[in-house]
Amino acid sequence: MNHYWQLIQKEHLFGLAAQTRMGVIRTVKPILPAETNLPQWPQRSRHALVQPLSASVLQIVTPLLDDFPAVIDQLRAGLSRIWTALPEAGHLSAFTAEKVNQQTVRIVLPETLFERLYTAENFQGHGPEYVAYRNEVYQLVADGLTRQLPLLTYLFSASPADGHRAFWPSPDQERQLVQKVTDPDHLDRILALDIVVELDPYAASGITTQMLTFLRDSCWFALSQPAIPVAAASEVRRHAVMQARTIAQLAPDAKVAELPAMLDAMATWLNHGGIDAQQKQAFELMQTRLVKPETSIASQVLAAFHDQTAADASLSRQAQADLTTTNELPGMTDLSENTQVLLQAAMDRGYQFTILDRQQNLVQIATDTQTQFIADGVVTKYTPANAMIVATHRHTAKQLLAAAGIPVARGAKFTKWPDAKAAFEHSFAHKSIVVKPEARSQGKAVEQFSIPPTEKQFDRAFHEANRHHGVLIEMMARGTTYHFTIIGQQVLSVLETAAANVVGDGRKAIKELIALKNGHRATSRQLQLDASARRQLKAQALTPETVLQRGQQVFLTTAAHPQTGGDLYDVTDEIDDSYKQLALKAAATLDLPVAAVDIVIDNLYAPYDPEADGQAIVISLNPVPDLAVPLHPDMGESRALAPALLNWLFAVR
Numbered sequence: 001m002n003h004y005w006q007l008i009q010k011e012h013l014f015g016l017a018a019q020t021r022m023g024v025i026r027t028v029k030p031i032l033p034a035e036t037n038l039p040q041w042p043q044r045s046r047h048a049l050v051q052p053l054s055a056s057v058l059q060i061v062t063p064l065l066d067d068f069p070a071v072i073d074q075l076r077a078g079l080s081r082i083w084t085a086l087p088e089a090g091h092l093s094a095f096t097a098e099k100v101n102q103q104t105v106r107i108v109l110p111e112t113l114f115e116r117l118y119t120a121e122n123f124q125g126h127g128p129e130y131v132a133y134r135n136e137v138y139q140l141v142a143d144g145l146t147r148q149l150p151l152l153t154y155l156f157s158a159s160p161a162d163g164h165r166a167f168w169p170s171p172d173q174e175r176q177l178v179q180k181v182t183d184p185d186h187l188d189r190i191l192a193l194d195i196v197v198e199l200d201p202y203a204a205s206g207i208t209t210q211m212l213t214f215l216r217d218s219c220w221f222a223l224s225q226p227a228i229p230v231a232a233a234s235e236v237r238r239h240a241v242m243q244a245r246t247i248a249q250l251a252p253d254a255k256v257a258e259l260p261a262m263l264d265a266m267a268t269w270l271n272h273g274g275i276d277a278q279q280k281q282a283f284e285l286m287q288t289r290l291v292k293p294e295t296s297i298a299s300q301v302l303a304a305f306h307d308q309t310a311a312d313a314s315l316s317r318q319a320q321a322d323l324t325t326t327n328e329l330p331g332m333t334d335l336s337e338n339t340q341v342l343l344q345a346a347m348d349r350g351y352q353f354t355i356l357d358r359q360q361n362l363v364q365i366a367t368d369t370q371t372q373f374i375a376d377g378v379v380t381k382y383t384p385a386n387a388m389i390v391a392t393h394r395h396t397a398k399q400l401l402a403a404a405g406i407p408v409a410r411g412a413k414f415t416k417w418p419d420a421k422a423a424f425e426h427s428f429a430h431k432s433i434v435v436k437p438e439a440r441s442q443g444k445a446v447e448q449f450s451i452p453p454t455e456k457q458f459d460r461a462f463h464e465a466n467r468h469h470g471v472l473i474e475m476m477a478r479g480t481t482y483h484f485t486i487i488g489q490q491v492l493s494v495l496e497t498a499a500a501n502v503v504g505d506g507r508k509a510i511k512e513l514i515a516l517k518n519g520h521r522a523t524s525r526q527l528q529l530d531a532s533a534r535r536q537l538k539a540q541a542l543t544p545e546t547v548l549q550r551g552q553q554v555f556l557t558t559a560a561h562p563q564t565g566g567d568l569y570d571v572t573d574e575i576d577d578s579y580k581q582l583a584l585k586a587a588a589t590l591d592l593p594v595a596a597v598d599i600v601i602d603n604l605y606a607p608y609d610p611e612a613d614g615q616a617i618v619i620s621l622n623p624v625p626d627l628a629v630p631l632h633p634d635m636g637e638s639r640a641l642a643p644a645l646l647n648w649l650f651a652v653r
Helices: 003-010 014-019 068-085 111-121 130-147 149-156 171-177 209-223 230-248 259-273 277-291 297-304 308-324 337-348 385-392 394-403 417-428 455-468 510-518 531-539 577-589 642-649
Strands: 021-028 050-052 058-061 101-108 178-183 186-197 352-357 362-366 371-375 411-414 433-437 447-449 471-475 480-487 491-498 501-503 553-555 567-570 594-601 616-622
Touching: 003 111, 003 209, 014 111, 014 209, 021 068, 021 209, 050 068, 058 068, 068 209, 068 308, 068 337, 101 209, 111 130, 130 149, 130 178, 130 186, 130 209, 130 230, 149 186, 149 209, 149 230, 149 259, 149 277, 186 209, 209 259, 209 277, 259 277, 297 308, 337 352, 337 362, 337 642, 385 394, 394 577, 394 616, 411 417, 417 455, 417 471, 433 455, 447 455, 455 471, 480 577, 480 642, 491 577, 501 510, 577 594, 577 616
Parallel strands: none
Antiparallel strands: 021 058, 021 101, 050 058, 101 186, 178 186, 352 362, 362 371, 411 471, 433 447, 433 471, 480 491, 480 594, 491 567, 501 553, 594 616
């Protein structure tokens, strides 16, 4: 035990270990088919997650975090975007290769540790300067990790190639195995430690939380060990590296007699200081690899595949499937679809991003010169707060739109059933109407009655909608609903929408057709076989078990909305431009540069005539448009709107 560790114990500083920050620097050279190139990767910010090192080599640099699963989330997100950008038949190797496909774990000890230790020393002006003292502590850790290289080699080796299972730099690059990272502005100031470790081919990210946890604990264990005398440092390092190289050349399932003692010493230290569940899991995994060599990464690879080429082909495909099977952004699936789409675009275009609040979907997107804060993928500083409030309430928005000469549906707002019942009896009975919540509901609790409803049907629709604090009853407009997405005062997407439906094939039941259709859709656009859908089927004398005739179409909802399973057809280039101008005018009325506008249009090809009654009716205006929906229409061209949003946000004004 050295005096630093004595001070750590005396000052009760061991709890600071949880504040150790770690990050991963991953260099990737995709393997491409002949005569194909990696798409050019923009470098807008030197702090971007994915950065080009050359025309063929990319680098992922994760933030330094004390949340290790979050580090891996960032790594998975970056790798998924690289996989997505690859040409057909291109892939990323699952194994480490010198310089072009390797990873470095960067470790930063908490600054509070150095400050508390330095204060506890009580030098009274006779000791080293703070930076020099700090460097001494880092040097102790670096030396300790060097002594552990044989153990780390055994635990993390993965490549059983040519009788050598470990990747190691060439002799003149041995310093990179444990490297001290210095401040470029103050070369004598150590900022972090870098440890080169092999990729874990069984993890799509190439690294696991167990590996990161064990490396952090290895650093703190090294901090507790006696310092290496300066005169012996070179020999100790040479011996450790040679021993590690010898281990690397052994058969993967060979036992190394001297290694258990290293791990036992670390176990004693961990138990003395206290060990949490995450540490226990990581340590027990490493212990199993040592006691049962057949469980090591290299042994598993060798047992499962006849050579590394076959292993790479199979494990690379697994990683690709893990990272690209869905439209969701790996590691970020807890964020909204909008935010995921925005972050995908940010990575692809070389922007720096920081997730500020996952629950609120608040992110920061930046270059080296500009910064933007964005909520839910689209809400920016250019979105007026008052417009957000107004647009959230349909009735108020309708009043403002009508005052600006924009056609809206005739109707009224109700909060009490007696008033709504009386209005129904006097004004809406025997008419085609729409009953919907006054507040925005993402298509939920919206009922369209093309055939006038009975009083019982109206009663149910009203009370279902009134759960959302107020109900709008409107005359049903004739025509088809079109969904306009506006970014920067430009219409970039127009989608024709149809209510959720299935089409029979003469073999499958309705519930099977729903499942089949959902298999090709994002979570937010799934068809629902809920109580409302079952009512619709019952009204058509159908059940979920009914087998439809070939070509027979059955609707599950009455209102067309993407988030209730409606079909979407891109008509951006087909629709008459006059309707785009109408959508822009509606958004401008509420001072919204970014918005979604829903308009019922009788004929999308006939120019809009303000004097023609019922030709076009604006039925909805949303300040938070869906960036994902235009990407995956059921028919027509895919429209990527997030890049346009970023271009608009970062344009010089």
